[in-house]
Structure formats: structure tokens, C-alpha cells
Amino acid sequence: MAEKEQITPLRDTIREERLEVFFAQAPLAIILSPMAAAILVGAIWEVVERDLAISWVVVVTSMALLRFGLVAAFNARRSRVSSRIWERLFISTLSLTGLAWGVGAWLLLPEPFAYRAVVFFFVMGMASAAVAVYAIHWVAVVITVLALVLPATVEFLLQDSLPQRLMGITVLLFVMAAFRSLRITSHFVQRAHSLSYELHEAKEHAETLARTDHLTGLHNRRSFYDSCETPFKLARRHGQALAAILFDIDRFKKINDAHGHAVGDEVLRILSRIVFETCRASDVAGRVGGEEFAILLPHTNATNAQELAERLREQMEQSVVHVGKSEVKFTASFGVVQMRAECESLEALVAAADAAMYQAKERGKNCVFVATPPARADAAF
DSSP, rough: HHHHHHHHHHHHHHHHHHHHHHHHHHHHHHHHHHHHHHHHHHHHGGGGGGHHHHHHHHHHHHHHHHHHHHHHHHOOSSSOOOOOHHHHHHHHHHHHHHHHHHHHHHHHHHHHHHHHHOOOOOOOOHHHHHHSSSTTOHHHHHHHHHHHHHHHHHHHHHHHHHHHHHHHHHHHHHHHHHHHHHHHHHHHHHHHHHHHHHHHHHHHHHHHHBBTTTTOBOOHHHHHHHHHHHHHHHHHTTTTOOEEEEETTTTTHHHHHOOOHHHHHHHHHHHHHHHHHHTTTTTTTEOOOOSSSEEEEEEHHHHHHHHHHHHHHHHHHHHHEETTTEEEEEOOOEEEOOOOTOOOHHHHHHHHHHHHHHHHHHHTTSEEEEOEEEEEEOOOO
16 A cells, blocks of 8 residues: 555656656647648648648647647646646647648648658658657657558558558558657656655655654654754744743653563653644654653743643653553653743753753652743753
């Protein structure tokens, strides 16, 4: 299931990037299509039905205008039309253009062989251009090329003239070669996108590991301080309320010694889950020591921070780790501090919360102590 979910965004990414290439390359090809049609009609003007020729140029030009409108809509897209819809619209208009060229060229085929060769030259040129411009999407190109060359090819193959049959066979060989080339190109494009996607995912995963404590999923020490720097500076600059909570699991070493590190790890995981479920999205929580945790609370005064600390303390006190038939309980001691204007650094604020936490431990553990930070304090981290 996870693999399927990973493939879906990859396909969406490939489709989005392929669409960008499509619509970036399309304008020049769109302009050349009616120009080539006009030049072809001019080349065979003396030997074709002129009303039919003019009508065909009008159809090809109309298709070009339609495709220009589609490109403009894509570039200015503000709606929530999915990339799949855009892709289908593009392939449809491209295929219709190929069909207009293919049917028109077949209807315009003059009797003299030399003029038929001219039509053949133009049809093959348009097919080659489609392969060159839109090779990134082999299905779209194959549909377009078949629509473009099939009518004239059938006409050539049904003639008694050997040169015309050879022209038809040449077209078939071209289509087969183009099909194989497009499949190979498409495979390597898909592979390149896959490798790029995997590299991006690996980079994001590595960055997450560098920021996250692997056991609890909270910020690690360095990431906690990095993440708190901006809200701390904003609070100082604008005089906003800011509070910090530091807490430590009581007698954690005894839990590890008595029940093993697996139970100790489970205690840490339960504690982190409580923090995740209780804190706000704007709060920054991290594991800053073995069993020591910190929370920075923007737009929060000491009273509200104390209330949060009490809720956390109560939930931790009520939590249980089951070890066989026995139960292991744990508690934590909390230090709460509100930033004052004279508090000059994040480290000073955390140091004040740390001192408050030790006051809570001195008062018998499993309690919350609220303190005010000193005017100046320096603490390394």
C-alpha cells in the first residue's frame, strides 16, 4: 500500500513536468502547422481542387487557433483542473491536428506522381516534427503520427505503381522505428524522473532524521533551538507573550535499571505522544536531553503555560506501561517560565525554565514550579 502511495505522487510529478514541456514547446509547432499547410497548397495549387485546398487550410488554421487558446488557458490556469484533464485536452487537440493533416493530405493527393511525392514529403516532415517535439509522451505521438500518415499510406500501398508502394512501405518503416525510439525515450525519461524523485525523497528523509529525535519523533536538541529562534526573536521585537516549559521524567534511571531500556523507551514514546496530542501546532517541543524535554509556547503567559504543564503532568501520571502482568507508571517534574523584556537570549529563557524544573524536583517531584527568568543569564547548549 505504501509503495502504491509513493508511485502515485511520482506519476503526478511526471505528468506535471511533462505538461510543462508540452505547453512550452507547443507554440512554435502550432505556428508552423498552418504555415506548412499553406506552403503545401501553394506547391500543388495548379493540380488540386482549390476550394478543397482552401477549406483544408482553414481547418488546419482553426485547429492551430484552438491549440493556442488551450496553451493560453494552461499558462493562465487559475482553476483546479487536474493535470490529467490538461493532458487529455492536449493529446486530443494534437491528435485532431494530426487527423486534419492526414485526411486533408489524402484528399488533396493529386494524380501526377511528382506532386504526390511533394505531399508525401510534407506528411513525413510533419510526422518527424511531431516525433521530435513531443517525444516525451510516446502514446500521444504514436496516435498523432498514425492519424497523420495512415490515410496517405493506405493510398500509396493500394497503387499499382512500385514507387508509390515503396513510399507507403517507407512510411510504415518510419512509424515502426519511431515507435521503438519513442518507447526507449519514454523509458529513460520515466527513469530519470524516478531517480530524481527518489533522490528528493532520500534528501527529505535525511533532513528529517537530522532534525528529529528518532525515538520520540520530537525535535532533537539542535533542531529545537533552531526552531525556537524565530518565535523568540519575534516575541522580543514585538513585546509578545512567550513562555517555556522544561520537564524531566522522575527517577527514569530506576525505571531503566528495574525494567530494562525497552520499557524506558516505551515511557519516552508515551510521553511524546501526550505532548503531541496536548500541545498546539504553534508550540515547539523537543527532546533536549536523555529524559529531559522542552516546550516553547508563543503568545502564552505564565498562567496559561502552567495550565498546560499541569495537564501534561496529570496525563503522564495516569499513563501506564504494561510489562507482563505488572504495570509501570511514571511522573515528571515541570519548570515554567515566562519571558520578560530583560531576557536577552533563548538560552537564558531555557536556563530559567531548567532552574524552575529543579525547584519542582526539590519540592518532591511530580509537580509544576513557575519562576521568573533572571535579568541576564547565559547558558550554553
